[in-house]
Amino acid sequence: MSDRTLRRWIFQIVVAVSLVSFIGFLAYIAAGNLAKQGIATGFGFLGREARFEISESVIAYSAADSYGAALLIGFFNTLKVALVAIVLATIIGTAVGIARLSSNRLLAAVAGGYVEALRNIPLLLQLSFWYGLLTITLPHPRVALNPLDGVFLSNRGIILPALVPHAAFGWAALAFAAGLIGAFIVRRKASSRQQASGQRPKTAVPILLLLTCPALAVWFFSGAPTAFDIPRLQGFNFVGGMRLSPEYAALLFGLTAYSATFIAETVRGGILAVKKGQSEAGRSLGLRPGLLMRLIVLPQALRVIIPPITSQYLNMIKNSSLGVAIAYPDLVAIGNITMNQTGQAIEVVSIFMIVYLSISLAISAFMNWYNRRMALVIR
Numbered sequence: 134m135s136d137r138t139l140r141r142w143i144f145q146i147v148v149a150v151s152l153v154s155f156i157g158f159l160a161y162i163a164a165g166n167l168a169k170q171g172i173a174t175g176f177g178f179l180g181r182e183a184r185f186e187i188s189e190s191v192i193a194y195s196a197a198d199s200y201g202a203a204l205l206i207g208f209f210n211t212l213k214v215a216l217v218a219i220v221l222a223t224i225i226g227t228a229v230g231i232a233r234l235s236s237n238r239l240l241a242a243v244a245g246g247y248v249e250a251l252r253n254i255p256l257l258l259q260l261s262f263w264y265g266l267l268t269i270t271l272p273h274p275r276v277a278l279n280p281l282d283g284v285f286l287s288n289r290g291i292i293l294p295a296l297v298p299h300a301a302f303g304w305a306a307l308a309f310a311a312g313l314i315g316a317f318i319v320r321r322k323a324s325s326r327q328q329a330s331g332q333r334p335k336t337a338v339p340i341l342l343l344l345t346c347p348a349l350a351v352w353f354f355s356g357a358p359t360a361f362d363i364p365r366l367q368g369f370n371f372v373g374g375m376r377l378s379p380e381y382a383a384l385l386f387g388l389t390a391y392s393a394t395f396i397a398e399t400v401r402g403g404i405l406a407v408k409k410g411q412s413e414a415g416r417s418l419g420l421r422p423g424l425l426m427r428l429i430v431l432p433q434a435l436r437v438i439i440p441p442i443t444s445q446y447l448n449m450i451k452n453s454s455l456g457v458a459i460a461y462p463d464l465v466a467i468g469n470i471t472m473n474q475t476g477q478a479i480e481v482v483s484i485f486m487i488v489y490l491s492i493s494l495a496i497s498a499f500m501n502w503y504n505r506r507m508a509l510v511i512r
Contacts, residue, residue, distance in 0.1 A: 163479055178475045179204070185470055187462050189378050200471050207467035208488055214381060214463070215453040215492075218388040219446055225389065226396025231426065233401050244397070252394035257455055259391055263383035264459040274370055283363045285371060291382055294361040295375035301355030309348040316340040380461035384453065392449050399441045403434035435507050443500040447493045454489075464488060 164174050179201035186196050191209040194202060232244035251259070268288045272278065277287035283294040296302070316339075323336045364374030377385075407430050415425040457466040465485065472481045 167479075174477075174480070176477075176480055178471075178477050178480070181475075183471070184474070187467065188460075189381065189462060200475065203467050203471065204464065204484060207462060207464035210461070211450075211453055211463045211488075212492075214384050214388065214456065214461070215450050218385055218392065218453070219449055221385075221389045222392040222396055222445075222449065223442075226393035227400050229393060229397035230400030230404070233397065234404060248394045248397050251390055252398075254391075256387060256391045256452055257458055260383055260387040260455060260459050263386045264379060267379040267383055274366060277366075277371075283361070283374065285364060285366075287371075288379065289370055289376070290379050291377040292364040292371045293375045293377070294363050295373075297360060297362050299355075299357045301352055301357035304355050305348045305352040305357065308351040309344065312343040312345070312347045315343040319343065378461075380456065380459050383459055384456040384461050388449060388452060392445055392452070395445050395448075396442060399438055399445065400434070402441075403436075403438035404430055406437045407433045432507075436504075439500060439504040439507060443497060443504075446496050446500065450492050450496065451489060 167174055180199050182196075183198055183200045183203045184196050185203070187194055187203060187206050189210070190206040191213060192206065194206050229244045229247060232240050233248070235241045235244070267290070271286055271288045274285075274287045274289055277285040277292075279285055285292040319336055319339050323334050326332070326334060362373045362375075364371045364376075411429055411433065412425060415429045420428070453463060454465045456463045457469065460466070468481045468485055472478050475481075
């Protein structure tokens, strides 16, 4: 026991065994109580017929499908809103964070008012506001607002034109992925050449061609349609086009606007952490403010920004579950219906925990990898 390494291993093994034993004890008690009430345990219910409809889904679904398929729809709906909100909140938050440091007092004041107003209002209240705004203030479909040709705003949602589905889009997506890999290789070779010779070859045009030409060529020669499916009023609702339901739009708007305020403050703090001498050196070289921010300040600020912004991304994934309050059919909402019909509360909650943990760990792993790439290398 005088070996320090051996003591560490023994301590970790004891803790792990104790934790597993405690969880097993709780599971034994739960299984006994459920057996007394005549409730079967296990995940066999996932194969049974769900017998309920879902208002919106990414893939085809009907009430005759299984509970497993219904929960899969909820998982996709959660990703559909959370990932889009992460992208939009990052763009808006970065712009607002930079605007707060602007020398234009009006712009800085507007950005500061946006941050201070929205981040101090609970997200659930904001979701209720956006949902009420979309369902109560907007007219019914027969007198829907038509700000642009083919775009309609009504209490049934936001109706937009959409491209006609075609198999060529899938092939174009694969070609874009191949071009993305090629662009990554070109960028890596340029970085290697810069480290070896001190000169970096121009890569903007080759990368742009790799990202666009293969996908456009595959899309064109595969005969993909160029016509749009224009929505039109039929009866009491619209047919055709693409619809953003009021529930989805309200959750997306609320989650984006609320989270962007915290990202804005993170960006502002990261920029302020960069020493003023860096900006002064850039100005002495004649760099314009935009280039100064993009080439000198932001790359250094990212080392401070990435860790806290990762936490905000994880919060956005978890906060998306508040969509159940406005009837958005995400994983939690569909899981609650499943729980009420089957009585498998422990199993459904376990699925919640595993799914949210897996998504959070995946995002955290990606952001940690990106953080390591942006870290300052000391030789």
